[in-house]
Amino acid sequence: MAAQPEGTPVWADAMFTDLEGAKSFYGEVLGWTFGESSTEHGNYTQAFRDGKAVAAIVPPPPGHGEARSTWVLYLASPDVRATAERIRAAGGTLLLEPMQVGAFGSMAVATDPGGVLFGVWQGGEHTGFELRDVPGSYGWAEVFTRDPDAANTFFPQVFSYGVRKLVDEKVEYRLFTVGGREVLGSMAMTPEVPAQVPSFISIYFIVENCDAAVERVAKAGGQLVFGPMTSPFGRFASFVDPQGAAFSLIDPGAAEGEPPSTVEVS
Incomplete structure (x- = not known):
């Protein structure tokens, strides 16, 4: 799949202390199934609908305790570092500086001046949603x-x-x-x-x-x-x-x- 135009929503994930509970809830509500957790990437676990990737869930990193569960929307970027600089220049705050996620792509997490949380994703092997705009996605x-x-x-x-x-x-x-x-x-x-x-x-x-x-x-x-x-x-x-x-x-x-x-x- 080709990279999405800059600013297009391309992915969503959420952090849950109880990963199994999240699997059960969203499986029941949206018909999601779940892949194997990636231990290399903090037990990041993709959700699927009809075999297509639609979102992901992940436990808090060690030491973060009862982290607040929040869905994060990722917006496409052709250059996550350049986007990060524009975020700073526009008065936003980088919570997670640009980082490479293996061969999957590069990401950053930020807030706007009013505290709105969002992510930035520069796709590599993982370009984002494999399914959207249909039930369960x-x-x-x-x-x-x-x-x-x-x-x-x-x-x-x-x-x-x-x-x-x-x-x-x-x-x-x-x-x-x-x-x-x-x-x-x-x-x-x-x-x-x-x-x-x-x-x-x-x-x-x-x-x-x-x-x-x-x-x-x-x-x-x-x-x-x-x-x-x-x-x-x-x-x-x-x-x-x-x-x-x-x-x-x-x-x-x-x-x-x-x-x-x-x-x-x-």
Whole structure:
């Protein structure tokens, strides 16, 4: 698979103290199976749907104890070191400096000025998602932040995104584009979000029936946070899993209504 254009979401992983528990939960909710843990890379374990790589899970490094479970979205880069320099110049913070991951590729992990966590991936043998936009795989993501002005300046500066804005008085929502294609959303956290919830990138995995998926999440020990709600983009709901990692599920086939129009911002 050819390398994805810069700024395109290409991979997602999460750190879990209870790796077996995460396997059980996401296996139940999304139908994932799991490969062998790579001891060479900290027991990094890939998740598969229909034999195709869709995400990964990994335990905390030794000495990190009860690390907070969080899904991390990785954005494509042709040169992870150059991207890291742009992150610094735009006011972001490098949590993990650029590093080589064997023959698989190179990575970095950072936050924007508002604390939004994200990864950068320069593919080698591992170019990213082998399956997406179908049930059980990645479908969409959006920056969910308490500082939207910072995010809406930072991400286009680092990844040269085009920016479009939804024409909707009820929500301030930006769309970041690559080559005219919408790849990532950005919106402000509402006052209803508890103060202890940090800014983050909300990852949406696709399901065939959102309401049935809500039941699977509850049965598997997850907690419903929002929804289910039907939108012009699909029926969706947001959750935290049993270890505290936030994620969302969406059924694009259940969309209702016309999507709002957009206008070019930059």
